[in-house]
Amino acid sequence: MNRPPRMSDVAKLAGVGTMTVSRVLSGSVKVSEETSRRVFDAIATLNYRPNEVARALRDQRSHQIGVIVPNLVDPFFAICAQTVSVVAKEHAYSVIIATADEDPDSEYNEASRMLRRQVEGFVIIPAAGGVSRIAGSEFSRTPVVTLDRPIENSSFDSVVVENKFGSQLGVNHLIQHGHRRIAFFGLSRNLYTIRARFEGYREALKKANLKPEFYFGNGTQTEMVATIRSVLDSKNAPTAFYCSNNLITRNAIHALAYLKVRVPESVALVGFDDFETANILNPPLTVVRQPITDLARMGANILFSRLLNNDRTERGKHIVLPVELVLRESCGTHQKLLGARKRELAESVLHAK
Amino acid sequence: MNRPPRMSDVAKLAGVGTMTVSRVLSGSVKVSEETSRRVFDAIATLNYRPNEVARALRDQRSHQIGVIVPNLVDPFFAICAQTVSVVAKEHAYSVIIATADEDPDSEYNEASRMLRRQVEGFVIIPAAGGVSRIAGSEFSRTPVVTLDRPIENSSFDSVVVENKFGSQLGVNHLIQHGHRRIAFFGLSRNLYTIRARFEGYREALKKANLKPEFYFGNGTQTEMVATIRSVLDSKNAPTAFYCSNNLITRNAIHALAYLKVRVPESVALVGFDDFETANILNPPLTVVRQPITDLARMGANILFSRLLNNDRTERGKHIVLPVELVLRESCGTHQKLLGARKRELAESVLHAK
DNA sequence: CTGTTAGCGCCTTCAG
DNA sequence: CTGAAGGCGCTAACAG
Numbered sequence A, B: 001m002n003r004p005p006r007m008s009d010v011a012k013l014a015g016v017g018t019m020t021v022s023r024v025l026s027g028s029v030k031v032s033e034e035t036s037r038r039v040f041d042a043i044a045t046l047n048y049r050p051n052e053v054a055r056a057l058r059d060q061r062s063h064q065i066g067v068i069v070p071n072l073v074d075p076f077f078a079i080c081a082q083t084v085s086v087v088a089k090e091h092a093y094s095v096i097i098a099t100a101d102e103d104p105d106s107e108y109n110e111a112s113r114m115l116r117r118q119v120e121g122f123v124i125i126p127a128a129g130g131v132s133r134i135a136g137s138e139f140s141r142t143p144v145v146t147l148d149r150p151i152e153n154s155s156f157d158s159v160v161v162e163n164k165f166g167s168q169l170g171v172n173h174l175i176q177h178g179h180r181r182i183a184f185f186g187l188s189r190n191l192y193t194i195r196a197r198f199e200g201y202r203e204a205l206k207k208a209n210l211k212p213e214f215y216f217g218n219g220t221q222t223e224m225v226a227t228i229r230s231v232l233d234s235k236n237a238p239t240a241f242y243c244s245n246n247l248i249t250r251n252a253i254h255a256l257a258y259l260k261v262r263v264p265e266s267v268a269l270v271g272f273d274d275f276e277t278a279n280i281l282n283p284p285l286t287v288v289r290q291p292i293t294d295l296a297r298m299g300a301n302i303l304f305s306r307l308l309n310n311d312r313t314e315r316g317k318h319i320v321l322p323v324e325l326v327l328r329e330s331c332g333t334h335q336k337l338l339g340a341r342k343r344e345l346a347e348s349v350l351h352a353k
Numbered sequence C: 001c002t003g004t005t006a007g008c009g010c011c012t013t014c015a016g
Numbered sequence D: 001c002t003g004a005a006g007g008c009g010c011t012a013a014c015a016g
Helices: A007-014 A018-026 A033-044 A052-059 A074-091 A104-116 A161-177 A190-205 A219-231 A246-258 A275-282 A292-310 A334-351 B007-014 B018-026 B035-044 B054-061 B077-089 B102-115 B163-176 B192-207 B221-233 B246-258 B276-280 B292-308 B334-351
Strands: A066-068 A094-099 A120-123 A144-147 A155-159 A182-185 A214-215 A241-245 A267-271 A286-289 A319-322 A323-326 B064-070 B094-099 B121-122 B144-147 B157-161 B182-183 B214-215 B238-245 B268-272 B287-290 B318-321 B324-327
Touching: A007 A033, A007 A074, A018 A033, A033 A267, A033 B192, A052 B054, A066 A074, A066 A104, A074 A094, A074 A292, A074 B077, A074 B094, A094 B077, A104 A120, A144 A292, A144 B077, A155 A161, A155 A292, A161 A182, A161 A190, A161 A241, A161 A267, A161 A286, A161 A323, A182 A190, A182 A219, A182 B121, A219 A292, A241 B035, A246 A267, A246 B276, A275 B054, A275 B276, A286 B192, A292 A319, A334 B102, B007 B018, B007 B268, B018 B035, B064 B077, B077 B094, B077 B292, B094 B102, B102 B121, B121 B292, B144 B292, B157 B163, B157 B292, B163 B182, B163 B192, B163 B238, B163 B268, B182 B192, B221 B246, B238 B246, B246 B268, B292 B318
Parallel strands: A066 A094, A066 A120, A120 A144, A144 A155, A155 A319, A182 A214, A182 A241, A241 A267, A267 A286, B064 B094, B064 B121, B121 B144, B144 B157, B157 B318, B182 B214, B182 B238, B238 B268, B268 B287
Antiparallel strands: A094 B094, A286 A323, B287 B324
């Protein structure tokens, strides 16, 4: 028989009671020098490690949190997940992770499973495809923080970015540089972020007395090619495209290249959400950048302040983080270009170790 | 007092013993129709959910596995993590995840914590920066499967891709199209994958009687700019670059654009590892593509076959998965180009729903 | 078909 | 300063 050693094995070997071992481990109560040494020796020779499952049962604290994201393929979600897990590590918590594939049922199932595992809290990027089921009374005892998208009619804490303002930043920049016909390319209207970005786009155009022109869908390259082809064929075709997230931006870039449309000469391009390869595209992409790490860290911090400090301030904190416009070349505002590129190069020099 | 209901609450309400509730839940033993109904009613009215922590302690089975990856920012790792978690879900297992940032100590700490949480097995993409500490006797009772990189001197199962052959594919393609001076751009020689890819490169050149020329490091854009500048300044500068992973590829693309070198006219480019934006780059990038999802799924399957079927076949399965050359335009082999692009478009049409 | 007992590994409480 | 008892929530084994 070769089972892992338990506390009683250590106690026996050290010639003490289990409580003494427990005390030595926790350091909570004084134990005599001599006894303590014997316990440590026993622990070392047996290679004893406490069983956290037993601890969790006994203490009614699992020291685990649950993280649910739509997927990990989109770097935005992946970075959120990683950041939360780093914060959790700082608090000696473990992270159970699951992907929900934008399906509320799947999301609910995963959350329920985590609840049965007694997670102490959740960080969730809610699924968009319907009505969230993360709201029932089951969740009333367990703090939930949502990232990127709030859950409507819930009192969960949430952290989002300035989606609307970000759009205004990007669109105003195009307007200031003379564009009068600016098209908005959305994905799904079911997405909170897309809706907010659309609103920002609309308001910016309205203030400038310009007419909005928008195309939702376009989630595949093929659709986008079709859409853009027809858009550009119309007379008074837009001179600038504003893309509401990185999938749409990628599809637009692909379509424009496929249709041999020159960027920014024929069409200027601005996207929402920066990504790894945005600055090696040709031309480098102008984007509204979101503070992804801050977003996730902030969310995790809120959760842990509830968990650790027993933070009993009213639920439903709603935090909004600022975004910034990163000027590269796809927007065609040439003057600023060189400056921006120089800054970027300087940055990369600074960051090199 | 408002604690979650436990099994005894259900039992009391239904007027039965806890064992009856347990039996109704597991379905393992027959329970009378009538009693069963009463139990289900009680469960429903109390909204009872079994406590998996208690179950885990009692059964000595946590139904959890641990996943450790260097980070989730690199989509390769993120996709591996997601795939493993999807397979775990299929087996009703939960996944505890942690990132190790290529640091063996951090990796070991995370693994230890998971062991204390009684995970039943591990899927790990080992950290590269030194000697792995995931090997001690602590891990002898818990199956470990490594992905992408094996741990040397260990008897863990592992799944990798044809790194060497993949390089030969990519490099031979360049050779066949007339390139005689092909430079290899590596990252760290500490990385198993890079070493294997370098070997493939070397052998391919050797067979063709060509002289290898290689540059390791270049992990930052700045370094890469400096390297490439000096490489291209030398006489008899290489006419083709072979990049050993996606970070290096990105840095090379950036540097070439920065230095205003035309691809593929002045320098042809082939990279190892495909990524989301590879086909919207200008020119679209020719790459050796790895079967990421297969890799992770295969690893997870091996782990679960050990966990579930009590698979006692000898440890140390070593599986190698095939890679493929995806011809786009950066390699400059124009003839094949159109065909490849057409295929890709056809594919995207097929995949559109 | 159903209930009782006991114990998974740990730590709070209470005695000594 | 140290130990014994008891219980966290669950289920295998053994009655009945």
